[in-house]
Amino acid sequence: xxxxxxxxxxxxxxxxxxxxxxxxxxxxxxxxxxxxxxxxxxxxxxxxxxxxxxxxxxxxxxxxxxxxxxxxxxxxxxxxxxxxxxxxxxxxxxxxxxxxxxxxxxxxxxxxxxxxxxxxxxxxxxxxxxxxxxxxxxxxxxxxxxxxxxxxxxxxxxxxxxxxxxxxxxxxxxxxxxxxxxxxxxxxxxxxxxxxxxxxxxxxxxxxxxxxxxxxxxxxxxxxxxxxxxxxxxxxxxxxxxxxxxxxxxxxxxxxxxxxxxxxxxxxxxxxxxxxxxxxxxxxxxxxxxxxxxxxxxxxx
Amino acid sequence: xxxxxxxxxxxxxxxxxxxxxxxxxxxxxxxxxxxxxxxxxxxxxxxxxxxxxxxxxxxxxxxxxxxxxxxxxxxxxxxxxxxxxxxxxxxxxxxxxxxxxxxxxxxxxxxxxxxxxxxxxxxxxxxxxxxxxxxxxxxxxxxxxxxxxxxxxxxxxxxxxxxxxxxxxxxxxxxxxxxxxxxxxxxxxxxxxxxxxxxxxxxxxxxxxxxxxxxxxxxxxxxxxxxxxxxxxxxxxxxxxxxxxxxxxxxxxxxxxxxxxxxxxxxxxxxxxxxxxxxxxxxxxxxxxxxxxxxxxxxxxxxxxxxxxxxxxxxxxxxxxxxxxxxxxxxxxxxxxxxxxxxxxxxxxxxxxxxxxxxxxxxxxxxxxxxxxxxxxxxxxxxxxxxxxxxxxxxxxxxxxxxxxxxxxxxxxxxxxxxxxxxxxxxxxxxxxxxxxxxxxxxxxxxxxxxxxxxxxxxxxxxxxxxxxxxxxxxxxxxxxxxxxxxxxxxxxxxxxxxxxxxxxxxxxxxxxxxxxxxxxxxxxxxxxxxxxxxxxxxxxxx
Numbered sequence: 022x023x024x025x026x027x028x029x030x031x032x033x034x035x036x037x038x039x040x041x042x043x044x045x046x047x048x049x050x051x052x053x054x055x056x057x058x059x060x061x062x063x064x065x066x067x068x069x070x071x072x073x074x075x076x077x078x079x080x081x082x083x084x085x086x087x088x089x090x091x092x093x094x095x096x097x098x099x100x101x102x103x104x105x106x107x108x109x110x111x112x113x114x115x116x117x118x119x120x121x122x123x124x125x126x127x128x129x130x131x132x133x134x135x136x137x138x139x140x141x142x143x144x145x146x147x148x149x150x151x152x153x154x155x156x157x158x159x160x161x162x163x164x165x166x167x168x169x170x171x172x173x174x175x176x177x178x179x180x181x182x183x184x185x186x187x188x189x190x191x192x193x194x195x196x197x198x199x200x201x202x203x204x205x206x207x208x209x210x211x212x213x214x215x216x217x218x219x220x221x222x223x224x225x226x227x228x229x230x231x232x233x234x235x236x237x238x239x240x241x242x243x244x245x246x247x248x249x250x251x252x253x254x255x256x257x258x259x260x261x262x263x264x265x266x267x268x269x270x271x272x273x274x275x276x277x278x279x280x281x282x283x284x285x286x287x288x289x290x291x292x293x294x295x296x297x298x299x300x301x302x303x304x305x306x307x308x309x310x311x312x313x314x315x316x317x318x319x320x321x322x
Numbered sequence: 323x324x325x326x327x328x329x330x331x332x333x334x335x336x337x338x339x340x341x342x343x344x345x346x347x348x349x350x351x352x353x354x355x356x357x358x359x360x361x362x363x364x365x366x367x368x369x370x371x372x373x374x375x376x377x378x379x380x381x382x383x384x385x386x387x388x389x390x391x392x393x394x395x396x397x398x399x400x401x402x403x404x405x406x407x408x409x410x411x412x413x414x415x416x417x418x419x420x421x422x423x424x425x426x427x428x429x430x431x432x433x434x435x436x437x438x439x440x441x442x443x444x445x446x447x448x449x450x451x452x453x454x455x456x457x458x459x460x461x462x463x464x465x466x467x468x469x470x471x472x473x474x475x476x477x478x479x480x481x482x483x484x485x486x487x488x489x490x491x492x493x494x495x496x497x498x499x500x501x502x503x504x505x506x507x508x509x510x511x512x513x514x515x516x517x518x519x520x521x522x523x524x525x526x527x528x529x530x531x532x533x534x535x536x537x538x539x540x541x542x543x544x545x546x547x548x549x550x551x552x553x554x555x556x557x558x559x560x561x562x563x564x565x566x567x568x569x570x571x572x573x574x575x576x577x578x579x580x581x582x583x584x585x586x587x588x589x590x591x592x593x594x595x596x597x598x599x600x601x602x603x604x605x606x607x608x609x610x611x612x613x614x615x616x617x618x619x620x621x622x623x624x625x626x627x628x629x630x631x632x633x634x635x636x637x638x639x640x641x642x643x644x645x646x647x648x649x650x651x652x653x654x655x656x657x658x659x660x661x662x663x664x665x666x667x668x669x670x671x672x673x674x675x676x677x678x679x680x681x682x683x684x685x686x687x688x689x690x691x692x693x694x695x696x697x698x699x700x701x702x703x704x705x706x707x708x709x710x711x712x713x714x715x716x717x718x719x720x721x722x723x724x725x726x727x728x729x730x731x732x733x734x735x736x737x738x739x740x741x742x743x744x745x746x747x748x749x750x751x752x753x754x755x756x757x758x759x760x761x762x763x764x765x766x767x768x769x770x771x772x773x774x775x776x777x778x779x780x781x782x783x784x785x786x787x788x789x790x791x792x793x794x795x796x797x798x799x800x801x802x803x804x805x806x807x808x809x810x811x812x813x814x815x816x817x818x819x820x821x822x823x824x825x826x827x828x829x830x831x832x833x834x835x836x837x838x839x840x841x842x843x844x845x846x847x848x849x850x851x852x853x854x855x856x857x858x859x860x861x862x863x864x865x
Contacts, residue, residue, distance in 0.1 A: 143421060164420035168462035180692035183665045183685030184706070185749060202695040210691070213731055217415035223376045225418075225477065226403030226432035235427040235440040 024305040025298035029244040030144035030236075032251075036298060037136050039255055043291075044128040047262070048121050049269040049277065051288055057124055059295035060131035066302055067138040072131075080130065084123030091119025097273040118271035135298070150234040157234075173210060177203050247297055254294035261287030324405075324483050326350040326373070326516070330385035333368060338381075342368045344540040345385070352483070353514040355507070357527050359564050360537035362734055362764045366520040369537070370488050373518065374408045389484075404433060407477035411489045411762070413469035417461050422453065425461055425472055429480040447479040451505060467498025471505065478509065485509075487519040492762040495653040495790050500526060522764045525566040525829055528584050536564065552582030564765070567793075567829035567844045568592070574844075575851045589833035593851075597837055602853045604839040605846050616643040616681060616784045617664065617753060622673035624663060633659045635808035636673065641753075646775055646785040648795040648816070650826070651805035657788040660805065661685060661755045664786065677753070681784075684751035686742055688758045693742040694730035702730060702741070706748040713748065720744040720774055736767030743774065754778065756787040760794045772798035796820050796828045796842045817842055 025033070044056045064072045093105075098112025105111060142164055149157035181187050181203060188200045222228075261267065266284040270276040278284065326348070333343040342365050350356055358366050371377045372387060375394055387394040389405070397405070410416050419425045426447060430440045448454045451471055456464065464472065470490060477485065487506070491499035507530035510517045521527055528534070534551045536544045544554050552569040565573065568589030572582045575596070583592040617640065624634040633656045641647050651657050662668050664675055665685035686693065696702040699722065703713050717723055720740045725733050730741065739759055746754060754775075760768050768791075775798065779785050789795055795802055795816065802819040804812040804826070812819065820827040820842045824835075830844040841847045 143424075146424075161419045161421070161424060165417065165461055168460070169414065172462075176687060176689055177692045179662065179667050180685070180687040180689075181695070182667050183662075183683075183687065183755070184693065184745065186695075186705070206692065206695050209731060214412075214415045217410065217412060218418060220377055221410065221416040221473075222418055222428075224374055224403065224406075224408045225429035225480065226400065227418075227428075229400055229403065229432050229434065231434035233431050233434045233436060233440070235424075235431050235435075235437050235444070237423075237437075237441060 023241070023243050024302045026139040026302075028247065028301070029238050029240045030140070030147045031240070032244045032248050033140050033144060034148050035248060036251060037132065037140070039251070040132050040295065041129055043258070043294075044132060045125060047267050047291075048125060048271075049267045050121070052267055052291055053121060053124055053128070055288065055291050056295055057128040057131070059292070059299065060128050060135065063296075063299045063302075064131050064134045064138075066299055067135055072134075075134075080127040083127055084120055087123030087126070088116050088120035091122070092116035095119075099274045114271055114273065114275055117275065121271065139298070144238075147234075147236045147238060150236075154232070154234065170207065170211070174203065174207060177206050177210075243301070247301060251294055251297055254290040254297075257290040258287060258294065261290075324352055324390040324516075326484065327388040328385070329388070331369075331372065331387060332384040333372065333379075334382040335379065336381050341540050342381075343372070346540075346542050347385075348535060348542065348545060350516065350518065352516055353510070354532045355510045355517045355530055356519070357524065357531040357534045358518065358520040358537060359524060359534055360520075361564075361766055362736060364537045365540040366537055367488055368540075370408075370486050370518065370520060373484070373486055374406050375402050377408060400433065403429070404480055405483045407480060407482035407485045409470075409473050409477055409485070409487045409490050411492055413466045413473065413493060416473045417469060420460055420462070422459050422461055422464070422472060423448075423457055426476045426479050429476055433480065443479050443481075447475050451475040451478075465498070467494050467501060470494060470498070470502055474502070474506065478515075482515065484516045484518070487517070487521075489520055489522065489762070492522060496792075497652065499523065503527060503530070506530075522762070524564065528566050528569070548584045549582040552584075553578060567847075568833055570844050571830065571833070571847050571851065574848045575855065577851075577855060586829050586833050589829075590836060593834060593837055593847075597851060597854045598858065600837050600850075600854050601857050602850055603837065605841055605850065613642040613644050615640045616677065617641040617786075618676050619664070620674045620676065622663060622670045622675060624659060624668065624670050633808055634663065634670070637809050639803065639810050639813065641784050641786055642801070643784050644779050644782050645801055646779050646787065646799045647801045647803065648799040649786065649788045649803045649805055650790070650792070650795060653790070655805045656808050657805055658688065658757050661757050661786065661788050664753070665755050681752040682750065683753040683755055684746040684749050685755040686746055686757060686759065688761065690735070690738045690742045691730060693745055694738075697729055698727050699730055699733070699741045699744075700726040702745055703748055706745060716744045716747045719747065719777065721770070735762045736764070736771070739763065739767075739771060740774065743771075747778075751783070753784040753786065756785070758789055758791075759787055760789060760791045768794055768798075792820075792826065793828050793843075796831070797845075 040056070040060070043052075044060070047053065047056065061072065061076070092111055092115050095115035095118075096109060098110075098114035100113040101110040102113055102116070103111055142161070146157050146161055149160060178187060181199060182189070186199050186202070188196050188203070190196070191199070261284065264283070265278055266281075266287045268278040328346055328348040331343055331346040332341055334341050346369065358369065360366050368379065371379055373394070375397060376399075389397065394402075417425055418428055423444060426444045427440050430443055435443075448457050451474070453468070453472060453475060456468065461469070461472070470493075474490070491502050494502065503526050506517060506519070509515055510530065519527065528548045531548055533545060534548055535542050536551065544551055546554055548569070552565060552573050566584070568583040568586060571589070572592065577596055580592055580595060583589040619637055619639045622634055622637045623632070625632045637660070649657050649660060659668070662685070663670055665683050666675075667685065694702050696705065700713075703716070707713065717726065720743050722737065722741050722744055725737050725741060730738060733741065759771060763771065772794070775785055775787075779800075787795075787799070799816050802814060802816050803810050804819070812822070814822065817840055820831050821840050824832075828842055830847045831842045834841045834847045834850070838847065838850050841850055
């Protein structure tokens with residue numbers, strides 16, 4: 022078993038795409054708790070204690086704010102909490118709904134945290150190159166531009182500053198003029214360079230037929246196991262959703278599907294799906310720390 | 323075995339009266355290392371681009387180029403992409419992708435190879451070129467030398483028969499350039515790949531080359547082995563700008579009784595055998611300039627980031643008025659940072675840059691074109707100063723009248739350098755700060771540029787240049803500093819500076835050291851040789 026980060030891009034993307042969709046559409050409290058806390062614990066595993074900081078400083082305020090704003094602005098609901106001076110009632114249902122949608126958004130943000138740590142641009146390139154080869158090449162080329170342009174802007178500004186034409190000399194209009202000049206050089210420079218880059222691409226055979234895509238990712242047994250587990254769980258969850266096991270209503274009143282043996286089974290599958298990466302990471306670490314007997318030869322005297 | 327045959331090739335750019343290539347015929351055998359030498363604008367690049375069909379410029383063309391038996395234009399797109407590799411001058415612009423591994427694979431992907439083959443080729447190439455350690459890095463994080471090595475590696479991964487390189491090391495510092503050329507020569511020797519290269523700095527290449535083709539005005543004027551080239555060409559004027567110091571000294575001394583030395587090692591031997599009993603061993607030391615100090619750095623300390631590396635460590639230095647001072651040192655020693663501190667682009671974290679009175683500085687960056695912001699050179703000058711008289715004077719001093727209406731992006735490197743200098747001069751500075759002004763310039767442009775600098779210094783300006791170019795500094799500066807580990811390790815007048823160094827000095831100085839006391843430039847060695855040979859000829863009358 023290897024960590025999720027080292028898994029094949031397809032495994033990663035199947036998980037993240039399904040996780041984001043589930044996290045957005047299943048607002049049933051139990052399901053939401055499952056997705057939120059799995060995402061939370063997985064980011065805790067990947068980032069450590071920093072996650073608490075972002076939880077308390079960012080995610081919790083978002084959820085609270087969403088509850089308050091929705092409560093104060095939406096006028097549906099059957100359980101009045103209090104009346105505002107203008108006579109409008111503030112009900113429990115929109116407050117709950119606001120909180121739930123805030124939690125769902127936070128869940129998606131947490132999933133993106135995990136995505137950032139486990140999927141790099143190479144994996145994205147791999148997945149894109151299979152479906153949208155031109156876009157994939159554009160992506161890898163543009164990823165090179167960003168640092169190159171910022172470096173060039175710095176160089177040009179320094180050169181202009183050395184001539185007394187920097188963005189910090191003269192009055193406001195003079196400064197803006199100088200800034201625009203810097204941008205204009207950057208543009209001509211970028212155009213000039215792209216001609217050479219195009220030459221380099223052409224001379225290395227870009228544009229020949231049957232371009233292939235190199236990748237160093239191998240689909241291992243771990244990937245097969247994880248992918249099948251996730252697929253089975255997803256199917257069960259989707260069937261469950263179709264059968265109404267994830268049904269919940271917040272507007273205008275609160276209504277929720279009954280807990281049955283089948284709904285518990287669906288929830289169990291939902292849990293398994295969401296914690297697969299976490300389990301894979303934990304188990305991978307365990308194996309490295311406690312190798313199989315005989316895996317590491319006894320030290321020679 | 324695919325030989326390259328060029329038969330009576332002539333070429334004219336559209337709307338140009340002059341032939342860029344004039345009746346060129348060459349035979350290049352498989353596995354040869356060919357150097358194409360010549361002044362800027364002599365048609366070297368044009369010829370190289372004719373050897374790579376996808377890069378061949380449009381224009382009128384006569385004659386033919388054959389790879390083996392096949393006319394080069396008849397090669398399929400795939401054949402020419404795979405078999406002919408081309409490395410250009412600028413390390414940055416040739417890189418296409420964001421990751422090193424992907425850049426290596428890019429050409430192979432274009433050829434449509436499967437992942438297993440690509441994996442093998444990429445790994446093997448990375449290992450051979452010593453880039454396994456930064457294999458997974460972003461291309462943006464590499465140094466210039468690493469980038470150019472990557473460009474060579476990604477072309478080589480396609481397994482070409484012919485490698486064409488257009489001034490590949492002109493933008494690199496000497497140690498990266500040496501590394502690059504070392505690997506190139508190893509590649510040529512170990513795999514039998516044909517190498518055709520142009521370059522201004524020929525000292526290192528001449529040792530690896532099988533043949534030198536010298537070009538002038540679109541014509542090949544000589545095509546011979548390095549040592550023969552020295553013997554064939556003594557009378558040709560352009561020679562002194564092209565040949566490495568030992569060959570130039572040999573050619574200009576005019577004693578051809580022994581074979582021409584190519585390396586410094588051969589040069590030492592040749593000199594001791596030619597000048598047997600030296601009578602004159604030193605040139606007159608220059609009159610010492612007791613100029614007033616115009617600029618002082620006291621205990622200057624600087625680093626870029628709070629927890630980053632220290633760049634300048636409590637540096638003390640002084641610069642004199644009317645004197646050209648060179649700051650030398652390895653790349654990463656902090657030379658450019660020092661200039662920017664003097665220019666006021668950065669402020670020292672502690673210490674002081676103090677000028678006697680209020681001196682105005684002007685700074686020229688390494689990438690000269692960053693100075694220009696307008697569509698024509700003239701418009702660029704007018705931004706600084708609209709006064710026609712001032713502009714006219716500056717144009718005269720820098721000799722850029724012909725290019726006033728050109729776009730700064732269209733002029734050559736040497737011209738851009740002078741145009742940038744003109745823009746600097748219009749700010750009427752007292753101190754001129756030039757970062758690597760001779761990068762990518764050929765010998766003739768260097769001389770012109772040095773002359774301008776000398777006039778400016780004589781006019782009372784303090785000129786400070788940062789350079790890797792030992793030969794330039796030895797010939798044209800008054801004082802030299804060696805910057806090492808963020809501080810000045812040595813500061814002397816140019817002659818004593820280079821005489822005191824054993825490695826970090828000119829080829830002429832290294833070569834003449836056993837015999838002459840203080841000769842630093844090739845011209846001085848030639849002068850002393852000539853004097854001694856006259857005496858020798860007098861003392862040993864003809865038998």
